[in-house]
Amino acid sequence: MATMSGMVRSDFTPAAGSKHDWIGPPDWLSNLRPILYHIPENESPLERRLRCLRQETEDWNHKFWANQNTTFCKEKEEFILSRLTAKGLNLRDEDGGRRTLSSEEMAVFYKDFLDKNCEKHASYNREWYRRNFTITLLMAQVFLHRTWSRLSNRRRVSQT
Amino acid sequence: MYKAPCNKLRGLACAALFRKLSQNVSGNQPWFRSLAQLCRSYPSDCFTFQHFSFLKRQYVTKGGTELLQQAKAKLESVSVPLEGHDDAVMKQVQELPTVRLPALPAKQDQALTTEIKVKEEAQLEAEAAQEAHKEKQWKELKVEPEDLPGVYARLSKIKLTALVVTTAAAGYAMAPVPFEPNCFLLALLGTGLSSCAANSINQYCEVPFDSNMNRTKNRPLVRGQISPLHALTFAASCGIPGVALLTVAVNPLTGFLGALNILLYTCCYTPLKRLSIANTWVGAVVGAIPPIMGWTAATGTFDAGALLLGGFLYCWQFPHFNALSWNLREDYSRGGYRMMSVTHPDLCRRVALRHSLGLMGLSALAPVLDLSTWSFPVVSLPINLYIGYLALRFYRTADRASARNLFFCSLWHLPLLLLLLITCKKSRKDQEDPSPGSTTSATPVTPT
Numbered sequence: 001m002a003t004m005s006g007m008v009r010s011d012f013t014p015a016a017g018s019k020h021d022w023i024g025p026p027d028w029l030s031n032l033r034p035i036l037y038h039i040p041e042n043e044s045p046l047e048r049r050l051r052c053l054r055q056e057t058e059d060w061n062h063k064f065w066a067n068q069n070t071t072f073c074k075e076k077e078e079f080i081l082s083r084l085t086a087k088g089l090n091l092r093d094e095d096g097g098r099r100t101l102s103s104e105e106m107a108v109f110y111k112d113f114l115d116k117n118c119e120k121h122a123s124y125n126r127e128w129y130r131r132n133f134t135i136t137l138l139m140a141q142v143f144l145h146r147t148w149s150r151l152s153n154r155r156r157v158s159q160t
Numbered sequence: 161m162y163k164a165p166c167n168k169l170r171g172l173a174c175a176a177l178f179r180k181l182s183q184n185v186s187g188n189q190p191w192f193r194s195l196a197q198l199c200r201s202y203p204s205d206c207f208t209f210q211h212f213s214f215l216k217r218q219y220v221t222k223g224g225t226e227l228l229q230q231a232k233a234k235l236e237s238v239s240v241p242l243e244g245h246d247d248a249v250m251k252q253v254q255e256l257p258t259v260r261l262p263a264l265p266a267k268q269d270q271a272l273t274t275e276i277k278v279k280e281e282a283q284l285e286a287e288a289a290q291e292a293h294k295e296k297q298w299k300e301l302k303v304e305p306e307d308l309p310g311v312y313a314r315l316s317k318i319k320l321t322a323l324v325v326t327t328a329a330a331g332y333a334m335a336p337v338p339f340e341p342n343c344f345l346l347a348l349l350g351t352g353l354s355s356c357a358a359n360s361i362n363q364y365c366e367v368p369f370d371s372n373m374n375r376t377k378n379r380p381l382v383r384g385q386i387s388p389l390h391a392l393t394f395a396a397s398c399g400i401p402g403v404a405l406l407t408v409a410v411n412p413l414t415g416f417l418g419a420l421n422i423l424l425y426t427c428c429y430t431p432l433k434r435l436s437i438a439n440t441w442v443g444a445v446v447g448a449i450p451p452i453m454g455w456t457a458a459t460g461t462f463d464a465g466a467l468l469l470g471g472f473l474y475c476w477q478f479p480h481f482n483a484l485s486w487n488l489r490e491d492y493s494r495g496g497y498r499m500m501s502v503t504h505p506d507l508c509r510r511v512a513l514r515h516s517l518g519l520m521g522l523s524a525l526a527p528v529l530d531l532s533t534w535s536f537p538v539v540s541l542p543i544n545l546y547i548g549y550l551a552l553r554f555y556r557t558a559d560r561a562s563a564r565n566l567f568f569c570s571l572w573h574l575p576l577l578l579l580l581l582i583t584c585k586k587s588r589k590d591q592e593d594p595s596p597g598s599t600t601s602a603t604p605v606t607p608t
Binding site: 012014015018020021022023024025026030031032033035036061064065068069072103104106107109110111113114115117118121122124125128129132135136139140143 | 296297298299300301302364365367368371372377382383384387388389392431434435489490492493494496498502503505558559560
């Protein structure tokens with residue numbers, strides 16, 4: 001079951017012999033897709049650092065968005081209920097269907113929610129850009145490192 | 161789309177309902193047989209809300225005339241050209257061949273047609289459910305070479321890039337210089353590559369935000385089809401040759417504008433989307449630069465004509481984007497996008513109206529700057545009045561329908577306006593001809 005602190009990865013096992021990462025369906029709380037990282041046998045410290053950073057960033061992202069989406073849904077429901085109550089209406093109409101508010105009434109909530117979360121979003125953005133860039137830099141280092149060792153192995157083999 | 165916890169509970173309730181139904185309802189009902197067929201073809205442990213949505217569509221009753229805030233439909237059937245708008249998923253459902261039956265008595269014929277329709281709908285629903293099921297599977301992150309062209313096309317927002325290149329071509333076509341095919345093609349190629357680079361970097365920066373919006377959740381980086389490093393490398397492979405091509409093969413001014421546009425889009429517009437509503441104005445400038453680039457590619461100079469062309473695109477952005485963003489307020493609010501439609505709704509509509517009327521003013525300015533003949537403001541008046549009228553309706557009524565109408569009008573308004581402008585372009589002969597009595601002469605008559 002997906003939780004606020006971590007995405008569901010445990011209920012999936014990649015095909016045996018697969019040497020690639022696997023990506024799952026969007027998480028129902030955060031809409032982010034979890035990745036199961038393949039750990040190669042000869043994983044270097046740099047590769048391990050990259051993998052751990054990616055996994056940690058995923059969990060951090062998931063926590064933020066799961067919280068964001070859940071809070072949004074909850075506050076939206078509360079807003080609709082409070083408005084309907086102020087009008088003297090129930091949440092359900094005579095046919096049992098859910099009552100909804102008009103676009104203009106909801107717009108008040110959307111503006112309020114966005115303004116309330118302004119600071120939170122600004123600090124999230126800064127952190128996300130920093131992490132994204134660090135991960136990309138590490139990926140580039142890992143790629144260059146791997147390419148270099150492959151080339152030097154080939155040279156060694158051709159010399160012997 | 162974000163599935164609230166409430167949806168899963170409804171799904172479980174529906175599963176219980178279905179089991180009850182199967183006990184009580186006779187299996188001869190056509191809708192029941194379709195439902196049974198649907199459930200058999202979709203192996204899953206738990207019925208979700210989607211399984212029962214087809215029933216809802218058959219028996220839905222029309223609501224009141226009041227506009228209600230509803231959950232967005234899963235599939236968006238419109239393709240949107242500008243930033244962030246072109247990734248609408250368009251699923252083409254194959255139509256089943258119609259069945260030709262021998263003539264039957266009217267009543268039987270009607271029942272049979274209904275049954276066939278229900279079967280067809282059930283089959284379509286089953287296909288959609290299977291697609292949805294495939295999406296729920298885990299996928300191996302292996303880059304297949306045959307997938308790359310499609311991935312790159314989506315990464316570079318190819319439809320938006322095509323529109324950008326078209327506006328640059330219009331800018332080139334409007335320049336009062338002889339047409340040079342080589343320069344023209346190089347300018348378009350360079351502009352296209354720069355646009356690809358800018359769009360790729362934008363997607364690289366926005367992965368978690370794109371995941372949370374319906375419109376953008378199928379982008380390549382969101383789905384993990386390529387890695388962030390791969391996307392950035394692609395961006396660099398487009399951007400560096402693109403700007404270099406413009407600088408060396410066209411002229412340095414155009415190269416500078418290309419590089420400036422990439423910077424504005426990636427380093428100003430993209431972060432500003434979550435910090436301030438000023439992002440819309442920056443985005444309008446970003447959209448205005450390509451036709452200016454087309455002009456400078458042809459003439460090598462930045463003058464009033466280039467500015468006017470940029471002005472057309474700048475003004476057009478507001479009715480286009482403000483109308484689009486009006487119906488996405490829920491997603492923007494949840495995703496943390498600071499857009500006028502959410503934070504300053506009155507300003508949003510006022511700005512859209514102001515700039516729609518501005519288009520009319522700019523059209524009148526075109527002959528004054530010798531860009532076009534006086535026929536241009538006349539022939540463009542109907543379409544300018546129409547978009548102005550829709551903007552006024554949007555300003556007054558502020559509802560989803562008027563926003564949608566304004567947005568769709570903007571989609572055909574811009575290409576048509578540019579086409580009319582090119583058609584009414586003042587010929588160079590008219591501009592240079594100093595002969596007296598020439599009513600279209602731009603230069604004053606000098607007595608010899």
